[in-house]
Amino acid sequence: MSAPLPSALRIEGLGLxxxxxxxLKDVELDIAAGSIVGVIGPNGAGKTTxxxxxxxxxxxxxxxxxxxxxxxxxxxVPARARAGLGRTFQTSSxxxxxxxxxxxxLAAQVALGGDYSLLRFPRRTDAATARxxxxxxxxxxxxxxxxxxxxxxxxxxxxxxxxxxxxxEASIVLLDEPMxxxxxxxVPGLVENIRQMQAQNGCTVLMxxxxxxxxxGLVEKVAVMYFGTIIAYDTPQxxxxxxxxxxxxxxxxxx
Numbered sequence: 001m002s003a004p005l006p007s008a009l010r011i012e013g014l015g016l017x018x019x020x021x022x023x024l025k026d027v028e029l030d031i032a033a034g035s036i037v038g039v040i041g042p043n044g045a046g047k048t049t050x051x052x053x054x055x056x057x058x059x060x061x062x063x064x065x066x067x068x069x070x071x072x073x074x075x076x077v078p079a080r081a082r083a084g085l086g087r088t089f090q091t092s093s094x095x096x097x098x099x100x101x102x103x104x105x106l107a108a109q110v111a112l113g114g115d116y117s118l119l120r121f122p123r124r125t126d127a128a129t130a131r132x133x134x135x136x137x138x139x140x141x142x143x144x145x146x147x148x149x150x151x152x153x154x155x156x157x158x159x160x161x162x163x164x165x166x167x168x169e170a171s172i173v174l175l176d177e178p179m180x181x182x183x184x185x186x187v188p189g190l191v192e193n194i195r196q197m198q199a200q201n202g203c204t205v206l207m208x209x210x211x212x213x214x215x216x217g218l219v220e221k222v223a224v225m226y227f228g229t230i231i232a233y234d235t236p237q238x239x240x241x242x243x244x245x246x247x248x249x250x251x252x253x254x255x
Contacts, residue, residue, distance in 0.1 A: 008033040008204035014063035016053060024152040024228045025235055036198055038215040041176035041225035047208045051174050055087045067172065086170030088161045088178060096150025100141055100148050100160055103149050108167040111127050135166040139193050155186030162193050177206035179214060191218055
């Protein structure tokens with residue numbers, strides 16, 4: 001039997017209380033390096049809040065977060081990004097007035113040791129631009145380099161966000177509903193982009209997605225959230241057959 005893969009991200013006893021209300025409670029997750037894990041659950045289950053805590057936007061009231069064995073529970077958002085944690089949001093976080101190329105080039109510029117300065121003239125031969133062009137080709141946006149990010153379709157915006165993550169070379173990627181608002185015809189291409197991102201970069205992917213059929217065909221394990229806690233964490237097949245999940249999430253009888 002092969003040895004289990006080391007943990008890329010480990011969440012231990014994570015809790016969050018706001019104004020006396022319990023938002024997250026005793027969340028436990030151990031995500032193997034190089035895996036793709038899905039997070040599902042009804043609206044209000046705490047999925048996006050979990051991402052906010054892991055990415056550093058919110059501070060937990062209990063528990064800890066380990067990234068590659070290092071405790072990042074109290075570190076800042078920029079420190080987590082420098083450590084290799086990348087994230088997309090339910091709503092686009094792109095610079096809409098900048099071109100497709102400029103959005104990715106800025107991410108590459110920072111990853112290569114620079115800053116977010118727009119004052120540097122973007123030459124087509126510098127390292128940041130070369131990386132940006134490579135990542136845009138990888139997601140199929142090489143033909144829209146000079147188009148403003150705000151003018152491309154919603155599906156292409158999602159692809160652009162993945163290109164930005166690729167440019168940062170993040171080792172752990174949090175995708176918050178990457179298929180939300182994407183036309184059905186664009187979903188297969190976006191799924192393939194995510195699969196290629198993981199395969200080519202060797203990154204670990206944790207994603208929230210409401211398209212259950214899409215998610216189940218992409219991930220290796222699924223975490224089910226319900227009222228701020230994890231009620232199941234297993235393979236897609238085992239999760240869908242779990243009576244507790246069927247009762248709590250799918251609305252069917254557990255009998």
